[in-house]
Amino acid sequence: MSDEIDSDDQRAPRESPPGGLTEDDYRSALLLVRAFVSRRFRGLAPQDVEDIASDAMVRLLRLKGDGQLDLENNPSSYLMKLAEWTATDFLRSRIRRQREVLIEPDLLPESPHTDDDVAAALDGSATAQIVRAALSEARQVGDHTAYVVVTRLLDEVDRTGSRPSNRELGRKIDVSHTAVAKALVRFQSYMKLADGDP
Numbered sequence: 001m002s003d004e005i006d007s008d009d010q011r012a013p014r015e016s017p018p019g020g021l022t023e024d025d026y027r028s029a030l031l032l033v034r035a036f037v038s039r040r041f042r043g044l045a046p047q048d049v050e051d052i053a054s055d056a057m058v059r060l061l062r063l064k065g066d067g068q069l070d071l072e073n074n075p076s077s078y079l080m081k082l083a084e085w086t087a088t089d090f091l092r093s094r095i096r097r098q099r100e101v102l103i104e105p106d107l108l109p110e111s112p113h114t115d116d117d118v119a120a121a122l123d124g125s126a127t128a129q130i131v132r133a134a135l136s137e138a139r140q141v142g143d144h145t146a147y148v149v150v151t152r153l154l155d156e157v158d159r160t161g162s163r164p165s166n167r168e169l170g171r172k173i174d175v176s177h178t179a180v181a182k183a184l185v186r187f188q189s190y191m192k193l194a195d196g197d198p
Contacts, residue, residue, distance in 0.1 A: 029079060030054075032076065032079070032080075033057065033079060033083045034049055034053040037052050037056075040087070041091070044087075045141070045144060047145055047183070047186060048090065048144060050182070051145050051179040051182065051183070052087045052090050053083065054178055054179065054182075055086045055090075055175065055178075056082050056083040056086040056087075058176055060079060060082055063082075089174070090174075093173070093174040094144060121153070121154070122150065122153070122184075123188065123191060130191050131154070131191065131194075134150075134187060134191040134193070135147060135150060135190075137190040137193055138186075138190050143186060143190075146183040146186045146190070148173055149169065149173065149175070149179075149180050149184060149187070150187050152173050153169055156169065156172075166184070167180075
């Protein structure tokens with residue numbers, strides 16, 4: 001395909017996916033990883049499978065970009081191994097978080113921020129009541145990633161008074177910034193449900 005715009009066709013040339021893969025190759029690899037992860041780790045929620053598959057592809061592209069991987073000479077089994085490592089890291093991280101001691105909210109020190117102030121960090125119109133109901137919904141549907149992302153984000157806002165970036169938050173909970181962004185989008189839909197908005 002020419003880099004120039006043809007006078008008969010006013011569309012700009014399409015960009016290829018990152019890492020020099022064709023769009024079809026990238027899409028096929030992502031579907032393959034999703035299928036592998038959902039078969040190999042049956043207890044994961046669909047959102048967690050999606051996040052793991054995305055993280056595995058990011059790791060693959062990062063390795064390729066760093067010159068540590070030549071996709072021409074590595075079989076798809078390497079991609080599956082990378083997906084398995086990513087899923088294992090995800091599950092280990094989940095276990096570590098579940099081992100953390102849970103403290104009752106009334107035992108925590110007083111915060112200078114009201115619950116509604118902290119909730120507004122998610123969405124300017126969010127209230128603490130809506131966020132609590134949305135967190136309950138996320139737990140009920142098994143969206144562990146969204147639950148952890150939002151609770152950690154709220155904790156950081158309450159502690160520091162400012163909202164961390166998706167990248168910073170992802171580093172703190174051991175997921176990619178893309179997984180954080182997707183979890184926050186899903187959480188918006190839980191908040192709409194909690195607010196009675198279909």
